[in-house]
Amino acid sequence: MLLAIDTATGTVGAALHDGSQVRGEVVHEDSRRHGELLAPAIEGALDQAGYLSGT
Secondary structure (H helix, E strand, O other), rough: OOEEEEEOOOEEEEEOOOOOOOOEEEEEOOOOHHHHHHHHHHHHHHOOOOOOOOO
């Protein structure tokens, strides 16, 4: 499983890839709040991929 994060532009995003396909992806457009939005984006991608079920 690969966790990719992007904060290089005005967008902050996180995605999970299993080697074949993207399993979860969250993107926020806000160039001033990368620090606040990164952890929730990672959590959202993990949740979409089914790694946070039951929490």
